[in-house]
Structure formats: structure tokens, C-alpha cells
Amino acid sequence: MGGLGKTTLARKIYQNKEVQRTFIARAWVCVSQQFNVKSVLQQILEQLVPDEKQIANMEQRELVIKLNKVLRRKSCLIVIDDIWETDHWEILKPSFPIGDVDCKILLTTRNEKIASEEYRYKLDFLTEDQGLMSDELRHQLETIGRQMAKKCGYLPLAVSVIGGSLRHKQTLSEWEKVNENIDVYLKQQGEGVGENKRVRQVLDLSYNALPYYLKPCFLYLGCFPEDQEIYAEDLYLLWMAEGMISSEDKGNRETLRDVAERYLSELAFRCMVQVKVPECPSAYRKFESCRLHDLMRDLCLSKAEEEGFLKVIDFEEAKHNFPPISNIPRLAIRMNEGCFHDSNFNEREKLKHMRSLLILRLSIMFFTKDRVTISNFNKFKFLRILILEFCIFEDGRSLLSEVGKLLHLRYLSLYGSRGVEELPVSIFNLPYLHTLNLDIDASDDTTLKLPNMICKMKRLRHLFLGHNCESMDGEKLRLDGLNELETLEGFNSKHACAADIPKLTNLRKLEIGWAE
Structure with a gap:
């Protein structure tokens, strides 16, 4: 199992x-x-x-x-x-x-x-002693610990998740409360449940035990495809754009990004997510990526839908019978093949509550002749996050002209996409945009032309340029004035002004591309 x-x-x-x-x-x-x-x-x-x-x-x-x-x-x-x-x-x-x-x-x-x-090497359940690391516990906690390990069915995932929730509980009364909660929860679900259902109940209890600020961060992981490694830095930016990272939780000299990293660390300590540490960890970058165990992902998706937090749609399964999406705040559409058009959304549906729209292809290797076309964003006028990754656009400029009307937009990603050769001025007039990813697919040597207006995006904090981004006016892209910019990736001195870099006083991460 x-x-x-x-x-x-x-x-x-x-x-x-x-x-x-x-x-x-x-x-x-x-x-x-x-x-x-x-x-x-x-x-x-x-x-x-x-x-x-x-x-x-x-x-x-x-x-x-x-x-x-x-x-x-x-x-x-x-x-x-x-x-x-x-x-x-x-x-x-x-x-x-x-x-x-x-x-x-x-x-x-x-x-x-x-x-x-x-x-075949068959893994078995933990033994009673393996399920309880008694050398790390005081003697008075050992008996109650053994009871909880047994209730977890000695399944490593369940044991580690309950262990994670006990990590900062040091007193006998705190352990007894967790033990009682397991008893009450299992009784509510009925007697005689199978092993798989019993494990689900234990995991469900671990979700309920999360502090309020970690629950939405955990549920947001359901946006990403099964078994996908989720790049930690991307996740932090999305959490921030969603408003899930509280400024009030910032410590001395901490940024919102630091708080986000701390939240991921807490989820890892509780064994709710699996994290990957980079080969050369640093004080700035503790985690490279994270992922969900498939049982934990099942829990994540069911809780997200149950609480009206997120809807995930597999386009290949749903394109002939698109499910209703009224009043859903976040929608993730995963597709490998098939043409997506905004006519898939029912004209009568109320989409004004939607804050996040993610249209994701699995990867660039699945590029086909299929297109993504969205001709009218009036339905989504309160959108904060728009992700169009590994997509092929029928008319990239028209689509982005529509995007330029989304005045509440905070996060826009066109990563790995095709069919965009020029960005309209309206994109650079979005007042709240703080993350802009223009690292489109350039395998066909497409050049992305930009108005030389990035310097006017005063709230921009994270900018990802492809090596093929260049100014429409023939001058180098100006960056002076981006006083809040923290991340700059894909900088190329051939297309952007190197003299502006020292003026970016809040810059914490700089990635320089090759200048030919």
C-alpha cells in the first residue's frame, strides 16, 4: 500500500x-x-x-x-x-x-x-519499536507514543506525519491530547474501516492540526500535477501573490520570501511535504524543490475542493463535458493535447470570484499544433494570478492586450510558451504586478520585443527575462527605477543596461545570461 x-x-x-x-x-x-x-x-x-x-x-x-x-x-x-x-x-x-x-x-x-x-523486495510495516524512536523520548511519553504508533497501523507515512505534529509538543498533556484526538476521530468515522481508509483518517487529522496560516499554503500545492517536483522559489512567489504570506509574521530583517521559506520548512517538519535540499545549500536558499506523496496529494485535493479553495481540471478528460466553475476562487487546468478556448467556460457562469487561473501543459516536449485562445478577460477582471505555461497562443499579442486590462493582476507567467513576439504597452501599466515571467520558449529563435517601459513598473519585485527579450526602440532595456526589485533572472548585457544593476538596491538574486 x-x-x-x-x-x-x-x-x-x-x-x-x-x-x-x-x-x-x-x-x-x-x-x-x-x-x-x-x-x-x-x-x-x-x-x-x-x-x-x-x-x-x-x-x-x-x-x-x-x-x-x-x-x-x-x-x-x-x-x-x-x-x-x-x-x-x-x-x-x-x-x-x-x-x-x-x-x-x-x-x-x-x-x-x-x-x-x-x-521482488517487499516492504513491510514498521515494527512496534521502529514506530517509536524511544531513545529520543522521555520515559513517561513512551507508552502513549506506542499507542499512537499502533493507531497509525505502523505505516511509515502515517507515523512520520503524526510524529511531525508532535515535534514541538514537549509535555505529557500535549501528547495525551493528540492521542485522544486520534481516538475521537477514528470513532467518528465508524468501526471496521480498512487500512487505506484508516491511514486517510490519520492524515486528515494531521491536516486539521495545522495552524491556520499553513492550511492554505498546503492546499495550494494541489495546483501542481501529480509527482511533479515543485520549484521552491516559484512556490514562494505564488504564495506571496495569493496573500498567504503575512507581513505581520516577518521577523527582524526578514522579507516575505524568507517567511515563505519558513512556512515550507514548517510543512516539511510536519511531514506534510517532502523537500529536496540543493547540493550547495545557503542561508538564502534552503530548499530546491518539494513534492507531495500521492496519498498526501489525494488529501490535499479533496480538502481543497471540499473547502471551496481550488478546482483542478484535467482538460483531456473534461473537454467534452467541462464542469461548472462558478464561484471558484482558483482554477488549475492541466492539458497535454487539445485546443483550449475561453468558450469552454459557460457564458452564464459567474467568474468574478476567480482570483487565480493556471493553464499548464506538462512540458515543452508535448508541443503540438493545438492552441490556447482567450479572447475576453472581462469575466476574470479581479484575477490576481495568471499562469499560461508551455502554451501555444493563436494570437499572442491580442491575448496579452486583454491581459493588460486585468488591473488587479499581481503575477503573470508566460514561461516556456510560444506565439508571443511582442508585448503590448498595457502589460507594463498594470499597477500591482510584482512578478513577471517572460522566459518564453525560444527554440525557434523567436525574439520577444518589449516596450522600453519595465523601469516604470515601480512595484515589480521579481523579473524573469528570456535571453531573447529586447527593446522595441533598439535601445537597451532600462531597469533604473525598479526600487523594489528583489529577483532578476536572465539578465543579458547585450539587451539590457548593465549600468542600472548597482541602482537596484533591494536586489537579492541576480542571474546573468550569456551575451553573444
Whole structure:
């Protein structure tokens, strides 16, 4: 079942230094229930041969042949995480040569039929002693701790989540209260529940125990696709744009971004999210990314919908029967294929309550001829966050002219998208915009022309420029006047004025691109 620690153990092996020295190349890919064989093969090859530029354009048969050749040529370790069906493995098998090759494949699965018994390592539940780290507890807490570990079914995920909620509780009365809450909650759900449902109840209790300021931060993680690594810096900016990070919670010399990092740290301590630490952590950057365990993500999505916090729509499943979205404050639409048009929204629906709209493709490798077209943003006039990532726009300039009417917009991302060659002036007149991501896809050498007006965006705090951004007037982009700017990525002295950098007195992060 989920939560036994399969992925955790596989990741320990994958990241082991001796293992890394043994193999020339490694690849990690998550499969889960949303199985797409072409996507799996592309992701593996992109990690094994990162310099190969044609992988995104290969058909499935070509990918199988290519992967077969790579695995015969060099020693590789491939981890296929969370594969559900035997049929899925049978489809993938022909891609991996059998015989005298110096490669290893590690699968994690809930399905014992995936592999024969001789190749299977079955994880069990924790023992009673493993479920309680008694050497770290005072003797008077040990008995009550054992009771709670038993109620968690000795499942590592459930034990660690309850342990996380106890992290800062030092007295016997605090532990007794948590123990009583588990009893009361399980009784309310009825007797004789199965293991999976019992685990869900324990996780549900851990969500209820979160302080008020962490609940929306946790629920917001439901926006992101299953098994996706969520880049921590992007998450902080979204939390801030949503108003989830309180200025009142700032400590001495802390920024809102520092508070956001502290919130993520708290969620990690409570074992609500799994965090990845960068290879070279610093005082400024403690976390590289985070992700949700699939059981925790199920909890996140159900709570988000139950509380009217967020609606997530899979476009491929819903395009012929788009669900009602009236009075929903946040909408995330995930799509790989299919043309999206704002006519998908019912004309009679009330969308004035919508604050966040995220239209996300899985990645650039799935670019097709399908287009995203939004011709009228009048329905969304109170929108604060608009994310259009890895999209292909039918008419980028017209779409962005409409975006320029969203006076309440705080966060705009066009990351990885195509079909935008010029930004209208109206974008630079948005009064509250503090995050602007213009790092569009430039694989076809498209140049993004900007009015030389960035310097007038006085509230802008985070600016992401693609290496192909340049001014319409032929002059270098001026940045002087961005007194609140904290992040500047993609700066290129060929297209922007380097003399303005010392004038950005609040700048905390600068990433410089190559000047040709």
C-alpha cells in the first residue's frame, strides 16, 4: 500500500554516492496512474543523454530504438517509480535490452504481479519499536507514543506525519491530547474501516492540526500535477501573490520570501511535504524543490475542493463535458493535447470570484499544433494570478492586450510558451504586478520585443527575462527605477543596461545570461 516507504528507499539508493560512481548515467521517472509511454521514454532519454536535441521530436518507435542503443552503449541506472499496472510494464519492456548489458532497472510498485518473486523486495510495516524512536523520548511519553504508533497501523507515512505534529509538543498533556484526538476521530468515522481508509483518517487529522496560516499554503500545492517536483522559489512567489504570506509574521530583517521559506520548512517538519535540499545549500536558499506523496496529494485535493479553495481540471478528460466553475476562487487546468478556448467556460457562469487561473501543459516536449485562445478577460477582471505555461497562443499579442486590462493582476507567467513576439504597452501599466515571467520558449529563435517601459513598473519585485527579450526602440532595456526589485533572472548585457544593476538596491538574486 501507499506510504510504506518504497519511493523513499529507492531515492536513498539512487542518491547514494557509491551508486552514482558505479553508473555513467542515471534516470528517474514517475509513472503513477496517468501512464503515457511516450512521456516516460522521453523523460528517461533526456536524463541519460541530456545533449541530444532531437528527443522531443521523436515518435514512440524511435524512442524505443534510441533507448535500446543507449543502454547497450553505457552503464545506466533507471528508476521507474510508482508503476501501477502489469500492462504498463509490458509496454515499456521492449525498450530495455535483455542480456549482456551493464545496466540496472529499479521499479517501485503497489502491484506484486509486476515482477516475479525472485526479483521482488517487499516492504513491510514498521515494527512496534521502529514506530517509536524511544531513545529520543522521555520515559513517561513512551507508552502513549506506542499507542499512537499502533493507531497509525505502523505505516511509515502515517507515523512520520503524526510524529511531525508532535515535534514541538514537549509535555505529557500535549501528547495525551493528540492521542485522544486520534481516538475521537477514528470513532467518528465508524468501526471496521480498512487500512487505506484508516491511514486517510490519520492524515486528515494531521491536516486539521495545522495552524491556520499553513492550511492554505498546503492546499495550494494541489495546483501542481501529480509527482511533479515543485520549484521552491516559484512556490514562494505564488504564495506571496495569493496573500498567504503575512507581513505581520516577518521577523527582524526578514522579507516575505524568507517567511515563505519558513512556512515550507514548517510543512516539511510536519511531514506534510517532502523537500529536496540543493547540493550547495545557503542561508538564502534552503530548499530546491518539494513534492507531495500521492496519498498526501489525494488529501490535499479533496480538502481543497471540499473547502471551496481550488478546482483542478484535467482538460483531456473534461473537454467534452467541462464542469461548472462558478464561484471558484482558483482554477488549475492541466492539458497535454487539445485546443483550449475561453468558450469552454459557460457564458452564464459567474467568474468574478476567480482570483487565480493556471493553464499548464506538462512540458515543452508535448508541443503540438493545438492552441490556447482567450479572447475576453472581462469575466476574470479581479484575477490576481495568471499562469499560461508551455502554451501555444493563436494570437499572442491580442491575448496579452486583454491581459493588460486585468488591473488587479499581481503575477503573470508566460514561461516556456510560444506565439508571443511582442508585448503590448498595457502589460507594463498594470499597477500591482510584482512578478513577471517572460522566459518564453525560444527554440525557434523567436525574439520577444518589449516596450522600453519595465523601469516604470515601480512595484515589480521579481523579473524573469528570456535571453531573447529586447527593446522595441533598439535601445537597451532600462531597469533604473525598479526600487523594489528583489529577483532578476536572465539578465543579458547585450539587451539590457548593465549600468542600472548597482541602482537596484533591494536586489537579492541576480542571474546573468550569456551575451553573444
